[in-house]
Amino acid sequence: MSDINFTCPICRKILKDEGKCLVCENSHSFDKAKQGYTHLLPVNKMHSKIPGDNALMVNARRDFLNKGYYGIFAEALCEIVKKYSKSITNPIILDCGSGEGYYTGKMKECLPESNIFGFDISKFAVKAAAGKYKNISFAVASVFSIPFPDESADVLTNIFSPLCEKEFLRVLKKGGYFIFAVPGERHLYEMKEVLYASPYENE
Ligand SMILES: [Zn+2]
Incomplete structure (x- = not known):
């Protein structure tokens, strides 16, 4: 295993795992929640009191995904x-906007030797992810301020999540791979036709 880990949201130094908390060299300390994840979203970066998907949304999506409808996609x-990490020993994979960890968990299953990290702005999603996938490190954080060192990830994934190009370029190793999944033009269009007065196609 490498020494790679999340970085301190205050001073950006790498955090060291001290068991019950993560600590940087400037002694900023972040307690781990019972499920093992860490909250690395600075309060001043929180634009709402409870950012991201709420508990109901997280549970609904988890139930849907666990039924395997997106299994073929996973x-x-x-x-x-x-394919892109086969030549790398213990590749470092960072799943950005990892939600309740469905895809993160699948990636760890198929690449057990990898170091996988996931983060999401929704604490409810991260709580569910960390509770289920114990061999993956999860944090509550934003894609607009990724708590990860410069040029450290071999593979970055972003599955149906917001994109911040500048931050993604910063954390990706030179020659690393960025895998980005976006909804197609008519994604869930049939549902939109039922729900919206004027359904639209995605750009
Ligand atoms: Zn610090």
Whole structure:
């Protein structure tokens, strides 16, 4: 295992795992929650009191994904990640906007030797992810201020999540891979037709 870990949201130094908390060399300390994740979103970066998906949304999506409807998509994602990391020993994979960890967990299953990290702005999502996937490090954090060292990730994944190009370029190793999944033009269009007065296609 490498020494790679999340970075301190205050001074950006790498955090060291001290068991019950993560600590940087400037003694900023972040307690781990019972499920093992860490809250690395500075209060002044929180634009709402409870940012991201709420507990109901997280539970609904988890129930849906666990039924396997997107299993074929997860398999395709794993194949791509495997292909691009096969020549790397213990690749470092960072799943940005990892939600309740469905895809993060699948990637760890297919690449057990990898160091996988995931983060999401929703504390409810991260709580669910960390409770279920114990061999992955999760944090509550924002894509606009990623708590990860410069040029440290071999593979970055972003599955249906917001994008911050500047931050993604910063944390990705030179020659690393960025895997970005976006909804197609008519994604869930049939549902939109039912729910919206004027359904629209995605850009
Ligand atoms: Zn610090």
